[in-house]
Amino acid sequence: MKTLNVMLSLPPEACRAYYEGRAEQVHAYSTDGRRVAFPAVALRRVVTREGVNGIYCLQVSDQGRLLGIHRVADLPAS
Numbered sequence: 001m002k003t004l005n006v007m008l009s010l011p012p013e014a015c016r017a018y019y020e021g022r023a024e025q026v027h028a029y030s031t032d033g034r035r036v037a038f039p040a041v042a043l044r045r046v047v048t049r050e051g052v053n054g055i056y057c058l059q060v061s062d063q064g065r066l067l068g069i070h071r072v073a074d075l076p077a078s
Helices: 012-019 040-045
Strands: 002-010 025-030 035-039 052-060 066-073
Touching: 002 012, 012 040, 025 040, 035 040, 035 066, 040 066
Parallel strands: none
Antiparallel strands: 002 025, 002 052, 025 035, 052 066
């Protein structure tokens, strides 16, 4: 199993499309600068009333399949 940290900052309005299944993929950047796409349904596990904000760890199988997602940190201050 591999892990990859991604930075997500999505307000509640943007999450609605992901949560309701109207969007199929989330596109984000990893903390090491790679562009990442993963199934939008994964956000259902981490969305709050404030949206999705923070650094999240994606657990990925050796075949590239998303196994899990969990929040690991706040986003750095701008």
